[in-house]
Amino acid sequence: MATRTLAHWAVSLNDIPCSTRSAAVKSLYNYIGCAIGGSNHPTTKKARDALSPFFGKPTSTLLGAQSPCFSKADPQHAALLNGIASHVHDYDDTHLATIIHPAGPIASALLAWAECQGGVSGQAMIVALVIGIETSCKLGRAIWPHHYDIGWHITSTTGAIGAAVAVGKLMELDDEQMMHAIGLASVQVVGLREMFGSDTKSFHPGRAASSGLLAALLAQKGYTSSEKALEAKRGWANVVAGGGVPRLDDLLASLGQTWEVEANSFKPFPCGIVCHPAIDAAVQCHHELRSKSPALPLENIEAVELRVHPLVVELTSKENPQDGLESKFSVFHGCAVGLLSGKAGPAQYADDVVTSREVIAMREKVKIISDDSLLADEVHLSLRHQRGMVIEKHVAHAIGSAHVPMTGQQLTDKFVDQTSLVLGADGAKAASDAAWTIAEVDSVETVFPMFRGRPRGTAR
Template sequence: MATKQLASWAVNLDAASLPESVRQCALRSLYNYIGCTIGGSNHATVSKACDALSPFFGRETSSLLGHEGTKKVDAQHAALINGIASHVHDYDDTHLATIIHPTGPVASALLAYAEYSGGTSGESLLCALTAGIEASCKIGLAVWPEHYDIGWHITSSTGNVGAAVAVGKLMQLSEDQMAHAIGIAAVQVVGLREMFGSDTKSFHPGRAAQSGLLAALLAEKGYTSSPQALEAKRGWANVVAGGGTPKLEQYVSELSQKWEIEANAFKPFPCGIVCHPAIDGCIQLHHEMKSKGLRVQDVQKVDATVHPLVIELTSKRAPKDGLEGKFSVFHGGAVGLLYGKAGPAQYADEVVTDEGVVSIRDRIDATPDKNLKPDEVYLTVHFADGTELKRHVLHAVGSLEVPMTDEQLTEKFVDQVALVLGSDGAKEASDTAWKIAEARDVTGVLGRL
């Protein structure tokens, strides 16, 4: 019984028994989330959501990260808005085995409730975060890849359960209550891949966070669901599996034996992760061109051989704005070649439509090769004088084989947060976020972000 087994595991998970490597992964995931959420807090997508919903904001208990004066709203809306902000730049963490971005839905619900309830230590927060991430990723693995292939946005369609488990853990729900919370969350399945490139993509993790929080709150008061919500014939897994055969029992039985949070990777570039090998390679080529005195303007053509998912997910040839640019391997490659970087500033609307960027983008061709690994690419740059530069990226930066270091995560955090809080504010926020595990009560910490 996967639902009851997951509930039992989550309720009995002990912060003191977490392996140190798991604890560190949880801290890195939370740190990266805070940076992404503050970095996305002033995005137009977030502003539109706040403008639409502000008449309905309730008691000011939970912080909207990065907002002027550390604005507080009710916990439900904080979970939604922070969830949107965490994903709007497509800069959040990725469980590479499923392409789930697990921390956004889980942490958005968790922080909103922790600040509302008070008295949550940093260590308890990391333990609950770990429980939620493990729940999301395990059920995601159970229906991968058919669930994603049929069109579900797996981040949010699993994130609601992860958020419910995490909040339920903080609430100290009983095993029965936790099972009901999982069921209540499971029926609130959300997220369609058709929405990629629009405001609604980042709405998905926000709504999943809000749904998970709601599920835990209802379960705490005795609201019931099916005790077989995940595994029943007409339960979550079989309904959303897309014709595949769910493997719930297999993956739920691995809880605490194989930690999915240790397979959680962090993005060096704020766009679809399948673009990253091409961007990484183009940035390397930018520096090689610079060292050899070659000009980007003299590039005649760029040939990229990529994994087929790159074409399926990021083949927008002429993106009209920054959100669409995140799903254009051509734009990512162009800014990598031109600027030697691909941060949030390179995905601004005005950069995506810049004539110089468009000119280089139009010279890039991508060909799929099913024999390549997902994080592999072959690049050839052809110059007008016949010169050629080649680059093979076997594993992109940010992959499990070439992980981002704490120093790189800090640089990423400060780089994006400085666009919102300024340089000094970004550094202060970074120091605060790294120390969140030491807090006796995270409420004071969140109030400074």
């Protein structure tokens, strides 16, 4: 009954609690910022160059698009490319219980379809987004952790089904059609962890988005799959569970009882989550030093010691990263840029920052000590400056963790910071305002122009 249960719940749901709606608005806002921010990354550009000759009727915005020629694509390609862009900086959202990054696959499909369709209200979009995220995260919980352990990238394997259900909701599919959409998405299992560190990692949420959209499009025309796609002996859950016993019934029984989207968190820094406590502490030290002594030369910090959770050492102890991608796996880099600039956004992970003399010198002063008495989101930092100043900083829970969620203002700063690099400062501010209000508009396509770069020759 799992497939039918999920389909019926998705088709029937229209009211969501206020707290759920608010969490979904934040998830969508953060997604839009990340997709614009990732739109001019080389990975995204390669994919756009490869696929633009095959675009169909351009109905759907490529978020952050700079070229007036290719500011839109058909919805399947828009879903794919926006999905790539949203994940490419490792800066998106995290459902901590499953480490799913839920918004990417689902919002990419949803925005592409909503704009193509026209007349979709912000309210309808938010409800559909919630349904997609609940689908993806409940299914993820049902197959966690074996599914992830054997090597599947759980963001995309569950994301395709979430995207299909979300788009199916906008299409107003009936129960039967929705079951078939779930089935059609369930046979498209995308994403292997082996690809982490390559362009293909961000292909995963992109392809999940286009696969989910395709599933909904076919189901809408009566294309059939199985009514037991998820739960059958040889259905999705058993096949992808990786030796574990899927807990489909338990998890689907909690649909509408607990809301997974409310547990969605947002990355404050564009790198692996285990580095975040150290970066948080470094950023705090920067501001403390600056407030004590505004003219202090930060390059004269003498030594920095970090006591960290053992996973930090295991996963991010790259001492001498060579480029932006490698620097995401270096706690030394994150700490160094945090101390020097007081922030660690995409600009601080650019190739030329990674290879700058000042940053290299600071990285070399950072030492790490593994301490298994610490929590994963905890760190101790101690710093000594040439002028005799010593700072001790204990971060009990890093920013962005479940205990210290990003505030609305912090999300806005993150959005504006990363989108400024694409849209310019004014464009970024306008895009941010539009993205915060998308849930309230009558017709979401009216806000999409704010998410594209301006045609050449137009004043900024």
